[in-house]
Amino acid sequence: MTERNHQIVVRALPEDRLAETHFESRHVDREVPAEGQVLTRTLLLSIDPANRTWMQGATYRAPVRAGDVMSGFTLAEVVTSRDPRFRPGQIVECDNGWQEYACQPAGTLVPIEPVTELTHHLSVLGLTGLTAYFGLLEVGRPRPGETVLVSAAAGATGSVAGQIARIAGCRVVGLAGSEEKCQWLTGRLGFDAAINYKTASLSSALKEHCPDGIDVFFDNTGGDILEVALRRMNLGGRIVVCGVVSQYDTGSPAPGPRGVPGLIVTKRLRMEGFIVMDFFAQREVATRRLAGWLESGALIAREDILDGLDAAPRALVGLLAGENLGKRIVRVADAAGA
Ligand SMILES: NC(=O)c1ccc[n+]([C@@H]2O[C@H](COP(=O)([O-])OP(=O)(O)OC[C@H]3O[C@@H](n4cnc5c(N)ncnc54)[C@H](OP(=O)(O)O)[C@@H]3O)[C@@H](O)[C@H]2O)c1
Numbered sequence: 001m002t003e004r005n006h007q008i009v010v011r012a013l014p015e016d017r018l019a020e021t022h023f024e025s026r027h028v029d030r031e032v033p034a035e036g037q038v039l040t041r042t043l044l045l046s047i048d049p050a051n052r053t054w055m056q057g058a059t060y061r062a063p064v065r066a067g068d069v070m071s072g073f074t075l076a077e078v079v080t081s082r083d084p085r086f087r088p089g090q091i092v093e094c095d096n097g098w099q100e101y102a103c104q105p106a107g108t109l110v111p112i113e114p115v116t117e118l119t120h121h122l123s124v125l126g127l128t129g130l131t132a133y134f135g136l137l138e139v140g141r142p143r144p145g146e147t148v149l150v151s152a153a154a155g156a157t158g159s160v161a162g163q164i165a166r167i168a169g170c171r172v173v174g175l176a177g178s179e180e181k182c183q184w185l186t187g188r189l190g191f192d193a194a195i196n197y198k199t200a201s202l203s204s205a206l207k208e209h210c211p212d213g214i215d216v217f218f219d220n221t222g223g224d225i226l227e228v229a230l231r232r233m234n235l236g237g238r239i240v241v242c243g244v245v246s247q248y249d250t251g252s253p254a255p256g257p258r259g260v261p262g263l264i265v266t267k268r269l270r271m272e273g274f275i276v277m278d279f280f281a282q283r284e285v286a287t288r289r290l291a292g293w294l295e296s297g298a299l300i301a302r303e304d305i306l307d308g309l310d311a312a313p314r315a316l317v318g319l320l321a322g323e324n325l326g327k328r329i330v331r332v333a334d335a336a337g338a
Contacts, residue, residue: 002029002030003029003030003101004027004028004029004030005027005028005029005030005031005099005100005101006025006026006027006099006100006309007025007026007027007028007069007097007098007099007100008023008024008025008069008070008098008099008309008310008312008313009023009024009025009026009067009068009069009070009098010022010023010055010064010065010066010067010068010070011023011024011066012066013055013064013065013066014055014249014251015251016250016251016252017249017250018052018055018249018316018317018320019317020313020314020317022313023070023098023312023313025309025310030101031101031102031103032103033080033081033082033103034082034103035082036082036083036105036106036107037082037083037103037104037105037106038078038080038081038082038083038086038092038103038104038105038106038109039078039079039080039081039101039102039103040076040077040078040079040092040094040096040101040102040103040104040109041076041077041079041100041101041333041336042074042075042076042096042099042100042101042102042309042332042333043074043075043076043077043091043118043331043332043333043334043335044074044075044118044119044122044329044330044331044332045072045073045074045096045098045309045312045329045330045331045332046072046073046074046122046126046127046128046327046329047072047312047315047316047319047328047329047330048072048073048156048319049243049245049248049319049320050243051070051071051072051316052248052249052316052320053248054071056248060275060277069097069098069099070097070098070312071095071097071098072095072096072097072098072312073093073094073095073122073127074093074094074095074096074097074332075091075092075093075094075112075118075121075122075126076091076092076094076096076102077089077090077091077092077335077336078090078091078092079101081106082106083106085106085111086106086109086111089335089336090111091111091112091113091114091118091121091335092109092110092111092112093109093110093111093112093121093126094108094109094110095108098309098312099309100309100332100333115291116291116294116295118335119301119303119305119327119329119331120294120301120303122327122329123156123160123301123302123303123326123327123329124160124290124294124299124301124327125287125290125291125294127276128156128157128160128327129160129286129287129290130276130279130283130286130287130290131157131242131276132157132158132160132161132164132218133160133164133286133289133290134274134276134278134279134282134286135157135161135218135240135242135274135276136148136161136164136165136168136216136218136240137164137168138274138279138282139238139240139272139274140216140218140238140240141216141238142165142168142170142215142216143170143215144168144169144170145169145170145171146170146171146215146216147170147171147172147173147210147212147213147214147215147216147234148162148165148170148171148172148173148214148215148216148217148218149173149174149175149206149210149214149216149217149218149229149232150162150165150172150173150174150175150217150218150220151174151175151197151217151218151219151220151221151225151226151229152175152176152220152221152243152245153174153175153176153181153185153191153194154174154176154177154178154181154182154184154185154325154326155220155324155326155327156324156326156327156328157220157242157243158174158176158218158220159185159189159302159326160290160299161218161242162174162185162189162191162218163189163190163293163298163299163300164293164299165216165218166189166190166191167293167298167299170215170216171192171210171212172190172191172192173191173192173193173194173195173206173209173210173214174191174193174194174195175194175195175197175202175221175225176194176195176196176197177196177197177198177322178196178198178322179196180325181194181196181325182194182195182196184325188300189300192209193209195209197225202224202225202228202229203228203231203232206228206229206232207232210232212234213232213233213234213237214229214232214233214234214237215233215234215236215237215238216237216238216239216240217229217233217237217238217239217240218240218242219239219240219241219242219243220242220243220245221243221244221245221246222241222243222244222245222246222247222257223244223246223247223254223256223257224246224256224257225246226239226256226257227256227257227258227259230257230259230260230263230264230269231259231263233263233267233269234267235267235268236267236268236269237267237269237270238269238270238271238272239269239270239271239272240272240274241271241272241273241274242273242274245320248320249320301326301327302325302326302327303326303327303328303329304323304324304325304326304327304328304329305328305329305330305331306328306329306330306331307330307331308330308331308332309330309332311330312330315328315330
């Protein structure tokens with residue numbers, strides 16, 4: 001009998017805000033791997049704001065279209081391998097999308113040797129931690145004593161970026177969307193201050209909590225937050241453009257912020273975007289340093305896990321609404337082992 005595969009497909013692309021009704025569940029026959037391919041079983045699904053941008057059109061990867069299995073980064077287990085480099089039971093990082101099983105070309109799989117809980121390999125030791133690490137240290141280049149501002153600071157990337165800035169000896173200020181998130185940043189993660197951008201006057205709050213100005217802004221949000229922060233940047237400051245989450249879940253992204261390029265000129269700012277894969281040549285060293293901080297307790301991993309593939313649409317809609325604290329993950333299955 002042919003084995004079945006559970007998938008979540010895009011029923012229709014959103015014209016404005018994303019809703020769970022844009023997705024539907026289906027069951028199809030499971031593919032059989034061809035020579036050079038590996039059949040993998042999805043264990044953990046990374047829920048990322050980027051999932052929504054792929055529905056807006058082409059980015060650094062092909063757009064998602066109506067009828068497609070929803071795209072998504074995953075950790076998976078090898079079920080059957082038709083390539084000598086992989087064996088059943090092995091854990092791999094791959095791009096399975098929102099489905100239980102996928103056949104992948106062996107060359108696209110990244111083997112993972114779990115050194116700690118598997119979920120950490122999707123959060124602090126995975127693409128999330130690496131994004132924070134490279135964005136802050138390679139693009140932002142903070143120096144001890146400088147002030148680092150982080151937006152979406154209680155989310156997956158922001159919470160790691162802020163902790164790395166603290167480890168680097170900086171004063172760290174986070175922006176987040178609730179009192180609970182702000183308390184977690186200062187009380188648990190060691191941020192020097194946190195501002196609820198939904199209730200505070202951001203301009204006054206930045207004056208109060210960044211009295212010496214901002215040297216590095218690790219920006220995950222763009223939009224109005226970036227516009228206000230630009231005015232508080234110091235001469236020679238660096239703006240790390242990690243993402244623009246305030247502009248993803250809409251059919252009409254804002255053209256702003258105002259002040260660009262004028263403030264960039266007068267303040268001699270460097271504003272630089274990056275994609276985590278740009279730094280993959282240094283991935284091993286970065287992962288080792290992140291793992292060391294995790295083991296020593298200098299870095300705290302926080303995951304926000306929902307169970308079952310069917311939870312994926314709810315998980316993404318909720319992420320865009322700011323429900324999550326730390327890295328949002330959907331647990332699709334437990335590893336069966338070799
Ligand atoms: N450059 C790269 O290679 C790369 C790689 C991975 C991720 N990223 C980017 O990093 C950013 C964070 O991603 P993540 O995976 O770590 O997600 P995340 O921060 O865990 O989740 C997104 C958070 O964004 C905040 N948010 C949503 N709408 C907002 C708005 N209108 N204004 C301000 N904040 C808003 C919410 O928190 P609040 O409650 O605080 O609003 C929400 O929890 C995204 O922009 C993403 O695209 C970039």
